[in-house]
Amino acid sequence: MEVKNWDVKEQFLFPASFGVPKEVRTVAVTPQFEQKETEEAIQIIGIYHITCHVEFEEGEHAHHATSEVTQIEDLDVQGEVGYFEYAVPMSIEIAKDKIRSGSSPTLNVQHVKTRKTEHAAIEIAWSVHCEFEGPNQEEIELEIEIEKKIELEPISEEKETKETKETKETPENEQAKREESELQFILDLDDGYSKLSFPSNYVSVKTKTEEE
Template identity: 55%
Template sequence: MATRTWDVKEQFRFPQSFGVPKEIKNVAVTPQCEVAEKEDFIQVVGIYHITCHVKFEEGEEEHHATSEFTEIEDLDLQGEVGYFEYAVPMSIEIGKDKLKEGSKPTVHVNHINSKPTQQMAIEVGWTVHCEYEEAPEPEPTPVTPLVEAESPNPAEPMEVKNPQGDEFELQFILDLDDGYSKLSFPSNNIFVKQKADE
């Protein structure tokens, strides 16, 4: 069984009319998901469903506009305690080659913690565990040893003959079009003569 683990944090801010969040009375995070099969991977999609009771105090703190916070506008307020729910999107991908055929991953959370922050907000964090059965390791295929083919007689040098000889190669170079260079140069300390340009 393999487990992938990571932490998730969300910060929530409330309207100033509710006061300042001072204490989180109760918080729960419940994963709700479905498993979908794609071409090359298995995808777990769903939400982390957050339910939270927050105790507020009278007072005001300065709001700092930032995109790090999720604004909660609708609270069920009973006295000083407000209740809200929120859904955080979830998407997990596991390659088909890592997952045992026919098995499905499972998701659960633990280590749920929460605290008020300095900016009229609260922070809720949790640890996610995605468990799945690993695909078995492919069995190594036995390697058959290579048998070397015997050469006729490796001690005797073999002579390769060029039927057209060196004259053909030289003529090819001399017959090149004007776009190519026709320079004379020594080759193996043998000077090659060039015909005069036409």
């Protein structure tokens, strides 16, 4: 079983007319998602659905909202307690070679915490716990066997013939071909030419024509 954990957090700021947050009464974070499959990965796409009751008290905001803070404009207020809901986008991707074929990952939220910030906002943080079955031993061995098969793929006959021919074209072979060609040239001479051989101890030989 493979386990992955990561943290998510979101800050919320409320209209000044409500005052400043005094306490978070209740909070819940519920993952809502669907699973999709591509050629290379398993995708989990959805939201973290937040529901929260916040108690307010009189006070002034220390600053304006920034890009890191989510502005909540509408609350359901009952006395000094305001209720709101919010959805944080979720997108998770697991490579197919990391998960067992035919299995599905499970995902849940743990350790939900809240705190007041120094800028009259609240922060909600939680941990995401994702479990999935890793590839079994047979699948791993199959992948290794496929890789070995690709690496040991034989050279084609055409390529082997070409490389063998190039290997044989060495200087020694070329010399042998030239000598064979010269010998054939001598053997093909017309009968009008004399073909003589001389003992190695002869310094010179005079032909009949030279004596005359």
